Amino acid sequence: MATLILVRHGQSTWNAANRFSGWVDVPLNRVGRQEAMQAAKKISSYCIDVCFTSKLVRAIETTAICLTEGTGACHDKSPVFKHDFDDSDWHGWDKYEGYIEQEIPIFINPALDERYYGDLQGFNKAKMAEKVGKHIVHQWRRSLDTRPPGGESLKDTAARTIPFFQNRILTHLKNGDNVLVSAHGNSLRSILMHLDHLSPEEVPHLELATGIPIVYKIDAEANITNKVIL
Numbered sequence: 001m002a003t004l005i006l007v008r009h010g011q012s013t014w015n016a017a018n019r020f021s022g023w024v025d026v027p028l029n030r031v032g033r034q035e036a037m038q039a040a041k042k043i044s045s046y047c048i049d050v051c052f053t054s055k056l057v058r059a060i061e062t063t064a065i066c067l068t069e070g071t072g073a074c075h076d077k078s079p080v081f082k083h084d085f086d087d088s089d090w091h092g093w094d095k096y097e098g099y100i101e102q103e104i105p106i107f108i109n110p111a112l113d114e115r116y117y118g119d120l121q122g123f124n125k126a127k128m129a130e131k132v133g134k135h136i137v138h139q140w141r142r143s144l145d146t147r148p149p150g151g152e153s154l155k156d157t158a159a160r161t162i163p164f165f166q167n168r169i170l171t172h173l174k175n176g177d178n179v180l181v182s183a184h185g186n187s188l189r190s191i192l193m194h195l196d197h198l199s200p201e202e203v204p205h206l207e208l209a210t211g212i213p214i215v216y217k218i219d220a221e222a223n224i225t226n227k228v229i230l
């Protein structure tokens, strides 16, 4: 039996400003760091063996807080960020004998980046709704297959997140590893949609709060045996 913990990053500066973020690399604000600390406390009893996060700093910082303030202490291992590509110049300590057992690897991969909001990035969501209509903005933000101008639909996002989940994350879960995934509202919605077998009609109602861990218990055959929101 393995544990999968999904956590959307804490509040970012542009979440607070109600601006479309997407791939703009905005940081956590003070509230977001506090939310990440709360998440760390909530998951501190789980011994995390491996982590996955996006290339965006709001998710990376949330991961670091979750591990250093929470689960990292449970088996005296050191969180170690690894760039999920072959970086021959990267002088990781695991190139040296005897250290890999002491680390919790955190793989950084753009597959988990937030949905690309294209031309909307930077604009205020409420002002955009006044300009083009609430329904259209809701479709852009929450539907399965409506693309924002120049951006990704949730379906487009799922086309990169689900294969990554199946090829990388599920492999660890089947091996019995406890996995933490720190990512974004929509990149995680696309994974939850897959895990919970949501219909296209159900998807628009799926919302993820910042910094709230969602915990799945998954058996060796990749069956979900339990789900709890902390």
Ligand SMILES: O=C(O)[C@@H](CO)OP(=O)(O)O
Residues within 6 Å of the ligand: 015, 019, 020, 021, 022, 023, 114, 115, 117, 141, 184, 185, 186
């Ligand atoms: O702006 C964004 O990148 C996302 C997540 O913050 O916003 P929304 O929740 O509206 O999809």
